[in-house]
Amino acid sequence: MKSKRVLRSAILVRLYDHLTDAYGLESPRESFVSGQLALREIDALLAFKSDPRIDELRGALERLEQGSFGTCIACKKEINQDLLEVDPAMRLCERCERLYSHMRIMTQQSMPPGQVL
Numbered sequence: 285m286k287s288k289r290v291l292r293s294a295i296l297v298r299l300y301d302h303l304t305d306a307y308g309l310e311s312p313r314e315s316f317v318s319g320q321l322a323l324r325e326i327d328a329l330l331a332f333k334s335d336p337r338i339d340e341l342r343g344a345l346e347r348l349e350q351g352s353f354g355t356c357i358a359c360k361k362e363i364n365q366d367l368l369e370v371d372p373a374m375r376l377c378e379r380c381e382r383l384y385s386h387m388r389i390m391t392q393q394s395m396p397p398g399q400v401l
C-alpha cells in the first residue's frame with residue numbers, strides 16, 4: 285500500500301482534472317494536488333455541484349482519512365492495487381464489482397420500460 289500522502293494526491297489529481305474539464309476550475313494545480321487544501325476547502329469548491337464523479341472521488345478522500353481506503357466496501361477484502369492505480373475511487377474488489385454489475389443488469393432487465401428505481 286502506498287503512503288497516504290501519495291494516495292491523496294493521486295485522488296486529488298483526478299478530482300482536479302475532472303473539475304477543470306467539467307467546470308473550468310481555475311485554482312492553481314499545485315496547491316490543489318499537493319494537498320495544501322483541507323477537506324472542507326475542497327468541499328467549498330465542490331459546493332452545489334451534483335456530480336457522481338465528484339462524489340466518488342470525494343468518497344475516496346474520506347475513506348483515506350478514515351483508513352478504510354483500498355478495502356472493498358462489500359466484502360472488506362483488499363482491492364487489487366493495480367485497479368486502484370487506474371481509478372483510486374474504486375470501492376469494490378474485482379469479485380464484488382462483477383457480482384454487482386451483473387445484478388445491475390438483471391435489475392434493469394426486469395424493470396418495465398420507462399420505470400425508474
Ligand SMILES: [Zn+2]
Pocket residue numbers: 356357358359360361376377378379380381
Ligand atoms: Zn469485495
